[in-house]
Amino acid sequence: MPSDPQTLRADAARNRQLLLAAGEREFGEKGVDVSVAEITRRAGVAKGTFFRHFTTKDDLLAAVVSHHVTALIETGERVLDDEDPGEALLAFLTVAAEQRQQHDVSFLLKAGEDNARVVEVRDRLYVTIGALVERAHEAGQLRSDVSATDVILLMCAPNHVVEHVTDAAPDLWRRYLAIIFDGLRPEGAHPLPRGEP
Amino acid sequence: MPSDPQTLRADAARNRQLLLAAGEREFGEKGVDVSVAEITRRAGVAKGTFFRHFTTKDDLLAAVVSHHVTALIETGERVLDDEDPGEALLAFLTVAAEQRQQHDVSFLLKAGEDNARVVEVRDRLYVTIGALVERAHEAGQLRSDVSATDVILLMCAPNHVVEHVTDAAPDLWRRYLAIIFDGLRPEGAHPLPRGEP
Amino acid sequence: MPSDPQTLRADAARNRQLLLAAGEREFGEKGVDVSVAEITRRAGVAKGTFFRHFTTKDDLLAAVVSHHVTALIETGERVLDDEDPGEALLAFLTVAAEQRQQHDVSFLLKAGEDNARVVEVRDRLYVTIGALVERAHEAGQLRSDVSATDVILLMCAPNHVVEHVTDAAPDLWRRYLAIIFDGLRPEGAHPLPRGEP
Amino acid sequence: MPSDPQTLRADAARNRQLLLAAGEREFGEKGVDVSVAEITRRAGVAKGTFFRHFTTKDDLLAAVVSHHVTALIETGERVLDDEDPGEALLAFLTVAAEQRQQHDVSFLLKAGEDNARVVEVRDRLYVTIGALVERAHEAGQLRSDVSATDVILLMCAPNHVVEHVTDAAPDLWRRYLAIIFDGLRPEGAHPLPRGEP
DNA sequence: AATGAATGAGGCTTCATTCAT
DNA sequence: TATGAATGAAGCCTCATTCAT
Numbered sequence: 001m002p003s004d005p006q007t008l009r010a011d012a013a014r015n016r017q018l019l020l021a022a023g024e025r026e027f028g029e030k031g032v033d034v035s036v037a038e039i040t041r042r043a044g045v046a047k048g049t050f051f052r053h054f055t056t057k058d059d060l061l062a063a064v065v066s067h068h069v070t071a072l073i074e075t076g077e078r079v080l081d082d083e084d085p086g087e088a089l090l091a092f093l094t095v096a097a098e099q100r101q102q103h104d105v106s107f108l109l110k111a112g113e114d115n116a117r118v119v120e121v122r123d124r125l126y127v128t129i130g131a132l133v134e135r136a137h138e139a140g141q142l143r144s145d146v147s148a149t150d151v152i153l154l155m156c157a158p159n160h161v162v163e164h165v166t167d168a169a170p171d172l173w174r175r176y177l178a179i180i181f182d183g184l185r186p187e188g189a190h191p192l193p194r195g196e197p
Numbered sequence: 198m199p200s201d202p203q204t205l206r207a208d209a210a211r212n213r214q215l216l217l218a219a220g221e222r223e224f225g226e227k228g229v230d231v232s233v234a235e236i237t238r239r240a241g242v243a244k245g246t247f248f249r250h251f252t253t254k255d256d257l258l259a260a261v262v263s264h265h266v267t268a269l270i271e272t273g274e275r276v277l278d279d280e281d282p283g284e285a286l287l288a289f290l291t292v293a294a295e296q297r298q299q300h301d302v303s304f305l306l307k308a309g310e311d312n313a314r315v316v317e318v319r320d321r322l323y324v325t326i327g328a329l330v331e332r333a334h335e336a337g338q339l340r341s342d343v344s345a346t347d348v349i350l351l352m353c354a355p356n357h358v359v360e361h362v363t364d365a366a367p368d369l370w371r372r373y374l375a376i377i378f379d380g381l382r383p384e385g386a387h388p389l390p391r392g393e394p
Numbered sequence: 395m396p397s398d399p400q401t402l403r404a405d406a407a408r409n410r411q412l413l414l415a416a417g418e419r420e421f422g423e424k425g426v427d428v429s430v431a432e433i434t435r436r437a438g439v440a441k442g443t444f445f446r447h448f449t450t451k452d453d454l455l456a457a458v459v460s461h462h463v464t465a466l467i468e469t470g471e472r473v474l475d476d477e478d479p480g481e482a483l484l485a486f487l488t489v490a491a492e493q494r495q496q497h498d499v500s501f502l503l504k505a506g507e508d509n510a511r512v513v514e515v516r517d518r519l520y521v522t523i524g525a526l527v528e529r530a531h532e533a534g535q536l537r538s539d540v541s542a543t544d545v546i547l548l549m550c551a552p553n554h555v556v557e558h559v560t561d562a563a564p565d566l567w568r569r570y571l572a573i574i575f576d577g578l579r580p581e582g583a584h585p586l587p588r589g590e591p
Numbered sequence: 592m593p594s595d596p597q598t599l600r601a602d603a604a605r606n607r608q609l610l611l612a613a614g615e616r617e618f619g620e621k622g623v624d625v626s627v628a629e630i631t632r633r634a635g636v637a638k639g640t641f642f643r644h645f646t647t648k649d650d651l652l653a654a655v656v657s658h659h660v661t662a663l664i665e666t667g668e669r670v671l672d673d674e675d676p677g678e679a680l681l682a683f684l685t686v687a688a689e690q691r692q693q694h695d696v697s698f699l700l701k702a703g704e705d706n707a708r709v710v711e712v713r714d715r716l717y718v719t720i721g722a723l724v725e726r727a728h729e730a731g732q733l734r735s736d737v738s739a740t741d742v743i744l745l746m747c748a749p750n751h752v753v754e755h756v757t758d759a760a761p762d763l764w765r766r767y768l769a770i771i772f773d774g775l776r777p778e779g780a781h782p783l784p785r786g787e788p
Numbered sequence: 789a790a791t792g793a794a795t796g797a798g799g800c801t802t803c804a805t806t807c808a809t
Numbered sequence: 810t811a812t813g814a815a816t817g818a819a820g821c822c823t824c825a826t827t828c829a830t
Contacts, residue, residue, distance in 0.1 A: 183380025194372040577774025
C-alpha cells in the first residue's frame with residue numbers, strides 16, 4: 001500500500017490526494033456510511049484505484065481522521081506559547097472548529113477506535129490539549145472544576161450544534177463556541193453535578 | 198396503513214406498540230442503521246408485520262421521533278408555570294436529556310426532515326421552548342443575547358458530547374448540561390461573535 | 395437458517411431442493427469455484443434466496459457433500475451383509491462411483507475440511523468403509539498390505555481418471571475401477587514401497 | 592509477444608525464466624487460481640512484465656505445462672531402450688509422478704485444452720507413451736486388455752489420490768502407483784467391463 | 789391480519805488486464 | 810523494456826421491501 005508521498009509516482013500521488021479530498025468531503029457531508037463508489041465518483045477515479053491506495057474503507061477514514069487530528073495538534077502546539085493562556089485555549093478551539101465546517105465531525109473521535117494509527121495520533125492530541133488546559137488553569141482563566149477531558153469532549157460541540165441547520169452561515173459555530181466557552185470560564189460558574197469522566 | 202389506534206384490532210394495536218418500543222430501543226442503542234430484521238426480532242413479530250404498520254423504516258423512525266418530541270412538549274408545558282423561569286428552563290433541558298441517554302440523539306432533529314409528521318410536532322416543540330425562553334428572559338435569568346433557537350440547538354449537545362465516551366456513567370451528560378447552561382446565564386457573559394441563525 | 399424440511403413452507407422447501415440440485419450439478423460440472431450467481435440462475439431463484447437457505451457458498455457445498463456422503467454410507471451399510479465380502483466391497487465402490495458421474499469429485503474429501511457437519515459425516519463413512527475392508531481381509535479377498543485408508547483414497551480415482559476425457563462414455567470409470575480393484579486383489583500383488591499414511 | 596529465447600535481450604530472457612519458475616511453483620503449491628500478483632511477487636518482477644512475456648495467465652499455465660510435458664517426453668525416450676520393458680514403463684510412471692509432488696496436477700491434462708502449444712506437446716507425449724506401452728505388451732508385461740490411453744489416464748492418479756491428504760509424506764504417491772501398476776500387470780487380471788475410450 | 793420467503797439493488801473487495809511513465 | 814498505477818468486471822453477501830401462504 002503506497003503511502004509515502006515522495007516515493008509515489010506523480011499520477012498516483014494525485015489520485016491519492018483526490019481520494020483523500022473526496023473522502024473528507026463525502027464523510028463530512030454524508031457520514032461514515034457513504035459508499036466507496038460515491039467517494040471514487042467524487043474523486044473521479046475507478047473503484048479499483050481506491051483499493052490500491054487504501055486497504056479498506058476504514059483505512060481511508062483513518063487517514064482522513066489522522067490528517068485532521070495532526071493538523072489540530074500542530075495548531076495546539078503553535079498557540080501553546082501565547083502569552084494569554086485563556087485566549088490561547090480559545091484560539092485553539094476556534095481553529096479546531098474552523099478546520100471542520102463539515103458535517104459529522106463527531107466521527108473524529110469515534111471513527112478509528114480500533115485503528116492503531118488513529119489511536120496514536122488521538123493520544124498525542126490529548127496530550128497537547130492537556131498542556132493548554134493546564135496553562136489556562138494556572139492563569140486562573142478556566143473554571144477550576146473542569147479538566148482537559150471536558151474540553152476534549154466539548155470541543156466538537158459547536159460544530160455539532162450547527163450541523164443540522166439548513167442554510168446556516170458557515171461560521172455559525174462561532175456563536176456556540178462563544179457560549180460554551182463562557183460556560184468554561186471561572187466567572188459565574190455554578191457547581192457541577194457530576195465528577196469528571 | 199393503519200394508524201389510528203381506535204380502528205386497530207387489539208392484536209394489531211399491540212404489535213404496533215411492540216414495534217414502536219423495539220424501534221425506540223434499537224435506534225437508541227445501535228443508531229439509525231439497525232436493520233429492520235433486528236427491530237422485528239426485538240419486537241417479536243415477523244418482518245411482514247413491520248411493513249403493515251409502517252410504510253418504511255424511516256416511517257418508524259419518524260414515529261419514534263414524534264413520540265419523543267411529543268413527550269418533550271409535555272414536559273415543557275408542565276414546567277411553564279414554575280415560579281422560577283430559569284430553573285424551569287434548566288428543568289426542561291434536564292428532562293430532555295434524560296429522555297435520551299441513548300446513542301445517536303442527533304437524529305432527533307435530522308431524522309424526519311422531510312416527514313410532515315415530524316416537522317409538525319417539531320414546530321410545536323419550538324413554540325413551547327420559545328415560551329420557556331421568553332419567560333426566562335423576562336426574569337433576567339438568561340443572557341440577553343441568546344434566543345430560543347440557540348437553546349434549541351444547544352439542547353442536544355450534552356448528550357452528544359458524551360455519546361462516544363465508552364463506559365461513561367449514564368448521566369454524565371448532567372456535567373455538560375451544567376457547563377453549557379452556565380454559558381447561557383447572564384453573569385459573566387462575553388459578547389457573541391455572530392448573530393443568531 | 396431453515397433446514398428441517400418438515401418445518402419448511404412448501405415454496406421454501408422447493409427452492410431449497412432446487413438450490414441443492416443446482417449446487418450439485420454446478421459444483422460437479424464447473425468445480426467449487428462456480429459463482430453463486432450461476433447456481434441461482436440454474437436453480438431459477440434470486441440470489442437473495444440463496445442466502446436465506448444457506449449462510450454461505452461453503453454452506454451449500456457442505457450440504458451437497460453431506461448428502462453425497464450420507465448416501466454413500468447407506469450404500470456401504472446395505473452391502474455389509476453380502477455373503478461375498480470381496481464382491482461387497484467392489485459393489486460399494488461401484489455404487490460410490492456411480493453416484494457421481496460428475497466432475498470434480500475430489501472436492502468430496504477436501505470440501506468442508508473445516509465444516510463440522512462434513513467432518514462428522516465423513517468420519518462415519520470411514521467407519522463404514524473400515525468395516526467393509528475388514529470383512530474383505532478376513533475373507534482373504536483383499537491384499538493384506540492395504541488398509542481402509544488406502545481404499546478411501548483410491549475410491550475417487552476411477553472418476554477422476556476419466557474426468558477430463560471429452561465425450562467419454564458416461565460409465566467409462568467402470569474400466570478404471572476394475573483395473574484399480576485388480577490392483578487391490580491378493581493375487582499377483584507386489585510388495586508396496588511405502589507404508590500406509 | 593517475445594518467446595524465442597535467442598531474440599530476447601539478456602534481462603528479458605532472465606525475467607521470462609523467473610516467471611516460468613515462479614509460475615511452476617505457485618501453480619503447484621496453490622493451484623491454478625493463484626493470482627498473477629502472487630506469481631510476479633515470487634518472481635520478483637512487476638506485474639506489467641508478466642504481460643509482456645505472456646499474453647494471459649493461461650498462457651503462462653500453458654508454458655508451464657508444456658515444460659512439464661516436454662520433460663516427461665524426454666524421460667520416456669530415455670527409458671525406451673531399457674532391457675525390461677515392464678520396468679521401463681514403471682520407471683517412466685515413477686518419474687512422471689516424481690516431477691510433480693505438488694498439488695493440482697490434474698491441470699496437466701486439462702490446462703491448455705484449447706492451447707495449440709499444449710495440444711501439440713501433449714500429442715507427442717502420447718506417442719512416446721504409446722511406444723512404451725507397445726514394448727511392454729510385446730514383452731507380455733502388461734495385461735493385454737489395456738491400451739496406451741489407459742496408461743495415460745491412470746498416469747496422474749497416484750498424485751491425485753494423495754492430493755488432499757494433509758501432512759502426507761511427500762512420496763506417498765509411490766504406494767498408490769504400486770497398487771495401480773499391480774492392476775495393470777497381466778497376473779491375476781480380471782476381465783474389464785468396458786472397452787477402451 | 790400475520791408470517792416469513794423471495795427479490796434484487798447495492799455494498800465491499802479482488803484481480804486479470806491495460807496503459808502511462 | 811520494466812514498472813506499477815488504473816481500470817472495471819465479477820464475486821460474495823446484506824437488507825429494505827414485496828408477495829404468496
